[in-house]
Amino acid sequence: MRTRLTELLGCRHPIVQTGMGFVSTPALVAATSGAGGFGIIASAAMSLDELRDAVREVRRHTDAPFGVNVRADIPDAADRIDLLVRERVRLASFALAPSRELIRRCADGGVLTMPSVGALRHAEKVSGWGVDAVLVQGGEGGGHTGPVPTTLLLPQVVDAVGVPVVAAGGFFDGRGLVAALAYGAAGIAMGTRFLLTSDSPVGAAVKRHYLAASVTGTVVTTRVDGVPHRVLRTPFVEALERSGRVYGLARSLRHARAFRRETGLSWAALLRTGRATRRDRGLSWAQTVMAANTPALLRTSMVQGRPESGVMPAGQVAGLIDDLPSCAELIERIMKEADDRLAVLSSAR
Numbered sequence: 028m029r030t031r032l033t034e035l036l037g038c039r040h041p042i043v044q045t046g047m048g049f050v051s052t053p054a055l056v057a058a059t060s061g062a063g064g065f066g067i068i069a070s071a072a073m074s075l076d077e078l079r080d081a082v083r084e085v086r087r088h089t090d091a092p093f094g095v096n097v098r099a100d101i102p103d104a105a106d107r108i109d110l111l112v113r114e115r116v117r118l119a120s121f122a123l124a125p126s127r128e129l130i131r132r133c134a135d136g137g138v139l140t141m142p143s144v145g146a147l148r149h150a151e152k153v154s155g156w157g158v159d160a161v162l163v164q165g166g167e168g169g170g171h172t173g174p175v176p177t178t179l180l181l182p183q184v185v186d187a188v189g190v191p192v193v194a195a196g197g198f199f200d201g202r203g204l205v206a207a208l209a210y211g212a213a214g215i216a217m218g219t220r221f222l223l224t225s226d227s228p229v230g231a232a233v234k235r236h237y238l239a240a241s242v243t244g245t246v247v248t249t250r251v252d253g254v255p256h257r258v259l260r261t262p263f264v265e266a267l268e269r270s271g272r273v274y275g276l277a278r279s280l281r282h283a284r285a286f287r288r289e290t291g292l293s294w295a296a297l298l299r300t301g302r303a304t305r306r307d308r309g310l311s312w313a314q315t316v317m318a319a320n321t322p323a324l325l326r327t328s329m330v331q332g333r334p335e336s337g338v339m340p341a342g343q344v345a346g347l348i349d350d351l352p353s354c355a356e357l358i359e360r361i362m363k364e365a366d367d368r369l370a371v372l373s374s375a376r
Contacts, residue, residue: 028362031191032213035139035160036117037092039063040362041204041214043162043193044221044354046096046120047170047340048072048322049329050229051221053081055354057088058226062355067094067120072322075106082114094118094141099125105132112136120162122171124149127156141193145173147183154188161192162216168196169219169342172247172257178210185211199344201364205372219342226354230332234351236261236339242346251338252321259339267338 030041044051044059046067056066068085070078078095085093097107099121108129111119119125119133121142133140134157141160144150150161163184165177173180177196185192191213198207198215207215222229223237236259246260250267258264328337352360 028365030208030213032160032193035191035213036065036094038065040358041208042358042361043067043195043214043216045162045195045216045218046070046094046122047218047222048325050218050227051096052228053084053088055221055224055226055228056093057085058224058354059221059358060085060091060093061089062353062358063091064354064358065093065118067096067118069096070107071096071098071101071122072326075103075110078107079110079114082110082116092117094120094139096120096122097125097129099123099129099142104129108132108136108138111138118159124153125158130156130158143195144184145171145180146175147180147187150184150188150192154190158190160190160213161188162195163192163212164216165194165196166247167257167343169245169257169345170340172196172255174255181207181210181212196342197344199347201361201366202368204361204365205368218340219345220348220357221354223345223348223351224354224357225351227351229329232332233328233334233339236334237341237345238349238351240341240345242343244346245341245343251324256321256338257340257342259334259341259345261334261339263335264338 028041032041040063042064044064044066046069048069048071051067051069053068056068059066068081073081095111095116097104097119100123108119116138118139118141124142125140130140139159141162142153142158143162143164145164150163153161163181164172165180166172166174167176177194181194193214193216194207194212195216198217199220204215221227223234240259244260245257246264247255247257248264248268249255324338328334328339
């Protein structure tokens, strides 16, 4: 299946595996790209050296193209882009809108850019800055999310921008791929569906929580990091919802100290990151401090395998998933379902 997305990225199938923190490891990315999709490394919690090693680890397993997700608000974002240029990585994706300078830096170095957006105005802004594609996530998607569902946000963005649009939020099978193409998208992106594969590094206990979830088993909370965040509904998350602001800020400061030790960043660097985050995302200082929660709570569940003490970002689509195929099996199944659905539609016409 050839679309504007496959032609842009050089992949065989218009299916993107998103850059999920502590989940999108080199092994998962290599499995996705090797199967004809397009995998994206999550680099937010990596040092520069770790990111370089991760890129080369993917290359040891596949010669297929792949990308790296970069936080646009961290102090060394430009250094990370330079690394992608040197390593000839195909794409830089961004969870937050990149600056014009970062987009130009990527373009000058031959790296494509694809920011994630959750609102029409954000898509229009970055499109005007010269990005190569946009990933549109509707409100049913996992992690940081907005209020508008994919079925309403996607056609808005497709009509407003001239670059390829990738649809995210609620996709897990071939029917969804065909529906996204019908709306005008050039492909789909999936996070929760790739998390629930045999190639995913997430532990069995955590995967069981996802597989047991219903479509109403997620909640959008601001108690994780101060902004709307869709996660699995658990006793721990419910306790966060009930906690007061003072407790939440104290917990966030503890996590900030732990994050500084793990990354080796100075307090001055953390403060600069906080200021950039506050400016770019329009957060209060209380919300900015709370943002320190995210790496610690993700690591607890996704790396340490303790879902009772961490958070598990999840799209509502988790309630429709009941198996753990390999990435190759998943992509092959989605493409077969898409071909079958297109054949039915053609015969009906």
